[in-house]
Amino acid sequence: MVVLAKPAALEQISLLRTPEPWETFSGVPAVDLSGPDAAGDVVRACEQFGFFSVVNHGVPAGVVDRLEAEAVRFFASSQAVKDASAPAGADPFGYGSKRIGRNGDMGWLEYLLLAIDRDALSEKASRAATSTALRDAINEYVVAMRGLARTVLEMVADGLGVSPRGALADMVTGDASDQVFRLNHYPPCPLLQGLPPSCSVTGFGEHTDPQLVSILHSNGIAGLQVALHDGRWVSVPPNRDAFFVNVGDSLQVLTNGRLKSVRHRVVAGSGLKSRVSMIYFGGPPLAQRIAPLPQLLAGLPLYREFTWGEYKKAAYRSRLGDNRLAPFEEPPVAAGHHHRS
């Protein structure tokens, strides 16, 4: 067996075996939001992949370009300036580098993680976003993402026959909803050159997002991979003009597993350009009860009820790659054993 010595800078960052995924996957559904059966298309994509891109989304290119330019400017500022935005106290919001969460996950990236209060940065998050231009660009972008999350979740409700059609969307866009926003910067990894071609460096380790939906945008640099339902990892071709929607764990539970959250990860690149991504995470209010919607219950519920606050607390104690839904699964009922009511 050949044991490779890892460069010191990568010591705590996992290497991945990635022979196939570099073939970019052409099967990611692209949903035209202005199309005649957009709701049906959204539901089919969520069922098949838990992941899809949206085109004809109505978000002006300027809103994205402005934020991308400000994000690049922020990550190019001095380490001292960025470190001044590091989290202070119990909440995880602010600037971070390599360390993801608090439980030992590491990746080849730096990021700015921010809380959103209604339709703008929370007061604390405002301090972490260092310039007025960055704050304004994030606030403008978040308004657009809330609108897009609303549209997608209304389409999910329409496509699944859930009424009222705002039932899911309201959870994410109501006054007390728990929204998070993240800017990720993945510099090229020079250390990749010393590794065999079948090896990649983890940018952001594999995981599912805990919320209902996440909406991701990235510049034209590759790196995002998603797991298909058969477990195969595929690379998502980057598309600057599209947004990518992820089904999160909470939507999986609300639909009793009909829509499945997608496992995804980012691998570091070796080229010259950095990958910059921005992700809006649409979560419900902390007190929101999450359980399979009665209208979608054909058989038994697969999950027990919990509040988003309860799930979030458990999630933030877990490692990135953990199956966070497992403790909330109802045990399968053995054939022939029926509960008396």
Ligand SMILES: C=C1C[C@]23C[C@@]1(O)CC[C@H]2[C@@]12CC[C@H](O)[C@@](C)(C(=O)O1)[C@H]2[C@@H]3C(=O)O
């Ligand atoms: C390791 C972790 C990072 C994370 C909190 C967690 O303990 C497990 C879930 C992670 C995740 C994934 C999606 C989002 O990027 C995120 C902000 C979230 O809500 O859950 C991150 C958390 C984080 O970076 O703090």
Ligand SMILES: O=C(O)CCC(=O)C(=O)O
């Ligand atoms: O940066 C990306 O492209 C994806 C990151 C991600 O999945 C996350 O922040 O939850």
Ligand SMILES: [Fe+2]
């Ligand atoms: Fe994610």
